Amino acid sequence: MKKIMNAPERFVAESLEGLVRAHEDLVVFGGERKFIRRRHLAPGKVAVISGGGAGHEPLHSGFVGHGMLDAACTGHVFTSPTPDQIVAAMDETDTGAGCLLIVKNYDGDVMNFEMAAEMAASRHAIETVIVEDDAATGPAVRSRGRRGVAGTIVVEKLLGAAAERGAELGALKELGEGLNARIRSMGVALRGVAMPNNPRETFDLGPEEMEIGVGIHGEPGLTRTGFADADAIIRRLGEAILAELPPELLGDPDLRPLLLVNGFGGTPPIELYLAYGLARRFFEAHGIVPVRSLTGTFVTSLDMAGLSLTLALLTPDQLALWGAPVATPALSW
Template sequence: MKRIMNAPGTLVAESLAGFVAAHEDLVAFGGEGRFVRRRALVPGKVALISGGGAGHEPLHCGFIGQGMLDAACTGHVFTSPTPDQILAAMDETDTGAGCLLVVKNYDGDVMNFEMAAEMAAGRHRVEMVVVEDDAASGPSVRSRGRRGVAGTVVVEKILGAAAERGDDLSSLKALGEGLSGRMRSMGVALRGVTVPDNARETFALGPEEMEIGVGIHGEPGLYRARMAGADEIVRLICEPILDQLGPLASARPLLIVNGFGGTPPIELHLAYGLARRYLAGRGVAPARSLVGTFVTSLDMAGLSVTLALLSEAEFALWCAPVATPVLAW
């Protein structure tokens, strides 16, 4: 697999350097290059910190800025950042109101963020919100319970807006914990992931196969199915989402169609249109939508659908102003 890189070992560092240079009006390196932070911190605001392995770009660094994250820590490809990185981010971005850690539910991420929180005891007030939105909740080699996938963007945006308006640490934690039960994501892959270190796909699909229920680390899904048309693919991933979510009454539905890194916009918008039509047939009318490439699995061909049932207050926070390299309105 050909890639534009010098070497696998320098890919992440060189990519982050380019990212920071491209968005220097919004972000900067912190901790001597160990993490990326918001260039202009807000005194007295809770610091929102997230992170994970590289390979999910633009998550998480692409969501640093006004109305979202204050810092993001990046590990090697599909490898959690170290506790030292996370602690350094807390030390530099805590301006007096404490730190909220937003963590995807993968064992390595949870363990290292928890360890960093323990190391910060006595230096910072710290709380943690674990994102668990994956509808493909079968056994996983990387997490206990539901994995945290594209719904992470929803959590980071809503908590970021609430932190920006001045909500305190305990209120933000309660807000974040209330979201996972009303949000589900489901993904489909048409091609596995090629990891730079070994240039091999994490799973191989035949020309007439697709993988349903994939995560974002190249792990296989719940089951393998025969390749189908777009209508059937959308049904296969939207149906379990609706089956797992609770009553839709009084909710403001947010619909996200997310590309995994190897899917062109023409296919993502086609899938969005079909997903919207499918949801309408089940009595769901999205109040707001987002289509694009936000939470990737390197070069995986495929996409995920996320549906979040937001309260009026949460919906207002989603719609609140934001200025990051990826989301801006």
């Protein structure tokens, strides 16, 4: 597969170099280039740290900065960062209030962040939040719990804003864990992923096929079905999300819906905005009226063609955290 790169083994390092140089007012490399951190650390604030394999950009490195992450650790493509990267990030960004680790629920990520927390426990106060928002991987499908997918943006934004306001470590963990029950995502792929060192895509779809329930590592979804028009695609994703949210939450008048339409890397904005309009209409027809929205390419699977919908049900205080100022390479207001 043709890609703009020099060599697969330098692909990630050269991309991160470009990110830092393009946004040097916001971010810098940490020691030995093991991670990216915000340029200006805030003394006495909990350090919010996340990370994962490359190939999901702008997640996670693109969300480092004021009001979101203090550091992001990046592994090779679809490969978890190593424990020593995570430990180095904690050592450099903990300014006295401890470290909060935000981890997507994939085996490699969970294992390596757990190892890092054990390695650094003697010198840092550490708490961990595991993100579990994928409607396609509920308990009936996956014994290890739901995967962490595009809902990770919501968790990182809210916890980053709360930390910026001075929330303590225990309160941040409680907030993050409480979000898991109220955020659900569902994705569809029209084309597989072209890896930088492989001439084939991760899965082959015929011209009249699509994959429902995909993750963000190029893995196949729950089911392969015939291609359909946009109305049918959005309806199927929306129905899956509603089916995986507790009815008492959907009917809670005190919760405010946030709707996110996320592209997987190979879907142009014209299709994403079309999908947003249809998703908005779908949820409104079910009595769910989003009060905040985000549309764009944020949690990718390299160049996969497809998208995901995320619905988050937030309290007024959490909605205020979503709207709080943020300044990162990929998200700023």
